[in-house]
Amino acid sequence: MNEDYLPSCCTPLTQCWPLPLPMAGTQLISTRFDPGLFEPSAFERCAIAPVRGVAKRQTEYLAGRLCAREALRQVTGVARVPAVGEDRAPVWPLNVCGSISHGNGLAAAIVAERNHWRGLGLDIEQPLETQRAARLASEILTPREMHRIAKTSAEEQAWWVSLSFSLKESLFKALYPLVLTRFYFEDAELLECDKGTQGRARLRLLVDLNQQWPAGSEISGQFCMFENQLISLVYVPRLSTR
Known part of the structure; x- marks a missing residue:
């Protein structure tokens, strides 16, 4: 060995x-x-x-x-x-x-x-093709997120769905060890993110996970393309008030 x-x-x-x-x-x-x-x-x-x-x-x-x-x-x-x-x-x-x-x-x-x-969540994904993204959008996005991208191009929608999927996966990985409560795609929303294939993002919880992490809690993340893969990272600072 x-x-x-x-x-x-x-x-x-x-x-x-x-x-x-x-x-x-x-x-x-x-x-x-x-x-x-x-x-x-x-x-x-x-x-x-x-x-x-x-x-x-x-x-x-x-x-x-x-x-x-x-x-x-x-x-x-x-x-x-x-x-x-x-x-x-x-x-x-x-x-x-x-x-x-x-x-x-x-x-x-x-x-x-x-x-x-206090917490880190890392996710690697292959960006979705437009047709697959369209099929999966309602399973990944909240109604408010769906409304936000309704008038954008198919390519932009596919990127938003891919990014939302990855960031929500990273959000779960970052928070689950702290709350020990499972939650799902519809339980969080992507509030904002930088344009392009790399930048910052902000997510918000839509459900109460515990007293420290109630609905409305916001958490930061970032993302990029690396070796043709989408990488996202969500993080909980040590001095977080949540």
């Missing part, structure tokens, strides 16, 4: 920050992965507990955990692999928050000590 071993299904781990706004005390690590090159022995050789599933599932899980371990090593000085909780979410060390995501051959993990951030 070798914690420094890199399986053939993953490219070298890269420290990167493609997002437009810097964030103190955070480390973002990424890798590309190829399920066609996956070998089951990679888990043992990487000293990572295996997960069941098809080659794609095993490869993306392995790639994500490799990124998380390296991000933890850079932030805390100790290389650890987040366990899987009963709710299937990663279990981070008590003094750390983090998030893992993977999609379409790209995996990444972000980690920070809690003296900087």
